[in-house]
Amino acid sequence: MSAARQPPASPAEVPWLLAEETCAKQGAAVREAAPAREEAAVREEAAVREEAPVREAAVREEAPVPASASVPVSVSVRAAAPPAPPRDPASGAEPEDGASPPPPLRGNRDFTRLWGGAGLSLLAGRATTVAYPIVVLWATGSPSDAGLVGTALLLPQLLVQLPGGVLVDRYDRKRIMVLAGIGQALVGGLVAFLFLSGRPWLWALLGAAFVEGALGVLQQLAERAAVPAVVPRAQLPTALTGNEARTRGAAIAGQPLGSGLAAAGSALPFGTAAVLHLLAALSLSRVRGRLQQERTGPRAHVGAEIREGLVWMWHRPFLRAVMSAVAVTNVLFQGLNLAVMAAVLDHHGSQFQVGLILSLSGAGGLVGALSGGWWNTRVSLRALVLGGLLAWTALMLPVAAVLHQPFALGALFAASGYVGGVFNVAGGVLIVRSAPDRMRGRANSLANLVGSGAMALGPVAAGYLLEATDASRAVLVLGGVMALTALVACVAPGLRTPPEDGADAV
Known part of the structure; x- marks a missing residue:
């Protein structure tokens, strides 16, 4: 022929x-x-x-x-040569030049195990976050004791993030997640025993809350860093959309779960959390393969690795600018929450009204998280960041005029939560695509540290502002700062050019 x-x-x-x-x-x-x-x-x-x-x-x-x-x-x-097989057919994390398209995430068993295990752990953590101050307050009658325990639970968000990022980059991530889950289960069982025995010593509860919070930080850092190991690069926006929706859903479900169990019995929320953490550890242990690349060469000192992460972050102007904007907006929204609470209290509103408004914000965030992948595939990261800041400005300023209208407040908070859900998905995609595997734990820890530290400053700053003026003027001040943040972001050099996906990011 x-x-x-x-x-x-x-x-x-x-x-x-x-x-x-x-x-x-x-x-x-x-x-x-x-x-x-x-x-x-x-x-x-x-x-x-x-x-x-x-x-x-x-x-x-x-x-x-x-x-x-x-x-x-x-x-x-070669005529009969088939395309190169994926790294793991079950996980779907195949090379970028693979001939066949990756399977849908619902068929990716390793991702579903990672997603489900981390989701159970988040649900348990949200329940105990609400339960700790409630049961301590009811058991001791001391608001200060309840505040101390709540602070001990959240303190690792500030103290453990940076060293935790180094550990996640150094050691086996799956082992960290499994051991952290088992440790959290043991802590939950211990706290349940203390209440069942009638000896809820404050010092023991403080120690237990701190350990549980520290283990939760390690597990979350390891899980976020492990996602790109089980998900193809093209599916990262979809995977992170699912993760953000899971986080929002755990927050919505965990708060009534913790308070409801605490009302039925002081030991119940912690015993239930122990069971959930064990189930999470079981699910995470079934994730196959290594969740990180092999690191060669001698290990540096922990301080040197933290410094390396800080230098890496500093040399990425787009990521640095986004984190700065997140820090400012977290301060503003924590202040806005306090201003709304003060306004409701001044007009003899109920705690139910405050809870309804915040719940609508969480529901909006859940919807935003579910649609975050859609936005990320159609709009650039720069447009999402700037659009989110401008939308928040447009939604925050009208709050001053409707402080005494719970339903209008709920609608504005739901819309703001929607923007936040989309924003968080975009930020997660940016980090996993920018950070190489060896730096992913530290990159996430720095992002969490900025967000957590800012959230801690918000209520304090808003408290002083509310002492100096009324709630309406305080909201206008917060809205003005948000508008200034959006304006600065529009002209910031770091946000003018979209970030480049690093070749070693996956």
Whole structure:
């Protein structure tokens, strides 16, 4: 079967024609660079050409081999060679140049185990976060004791983030998650025993709350850093959308779960949390394969690795600018929450009204998280960041006019929560795509540290502001700062150019 072919319309078509022809004829072909005058020449069928350099084309038994000097690339294709297999067919984390599309995330068993295990742990953590101050207040009658325990539970968010990021980058992430889950289960069982025995010593509860919070930080850092190991790069926005929706859902469900169990019995929320943490550890232990790349060379000192993470972050202006904006907005929203509470209290409103408004904010965040992947595939990160800041400004300023209208407040808070859900998904995508595997734990820890530290400053700053003025003026001040933040972000050099995905980011 010898037939002549016309030369390709464009040199860029040559590799495609070679692959098609050689796969059809089950032969092997090697194309070398040829002079430009031979580009239009027509060659007949050839089957096998040996390794020696060939400057002229010859007619062989089976396949025609067109040549072009405009494409100085040597291509060798085997007829029956299948595409390279993925790293793990169950997880779907295959190479970027894989011929077959990755399976949907719902069929990715490793991701679903990681997602479900971390979700159970988050649900348990949200329940105990609410239960600790409630049961201590009811058991001791001391608001200060309840505040101390709540602070001990949240203190690791500030103290453990940076060293925790180093540990997650150094050691096996799956082992960290499993051991942290088992440790949290033991802590929950211990606290349940203290209440059942009638000896809820304050010092023991303070220690238990701090340990539980520290283990929770480690587990969350390890889980976030492990996601790119079980999810193909193209599916990261979808995966992180699911993670953000899971976090929002755990917050919505965990608060009534913790308070309801505490009302039924002081030991119940902690015993239930212990069971949930054990189930989470079981699910996480079934994730297969290594969740990070091998690190070679001697390990640096912990302080040196923290410093390396800080330097890495400083040399990424887009990521640094986004984190700065997040820090400012967290302060403002914590202040806004306090201002709304003060306004409701001044007009003899109920705690139910405050809870309803905050719950609507959480519901809006859940919807925003679910749609975050859609936004990330259609809008640039820069547009999402700037659009989110401008939307928050437009939603925050009207709050001053509707402080005494719970339903209007709920609508504004729900819309703000929606923007926050989309914003968080965008930030998560930015971090996992920017950070190399060896730096991913520290990158997440720095982001969490900025957010947590800012959230801690918000109520304090808003408290002083509310002492100096009324709630309406305080909200206008907060809205003005938000508008200024959006304006600065629009002209900030770091946000003018979108970030580049690092080659070593996955």
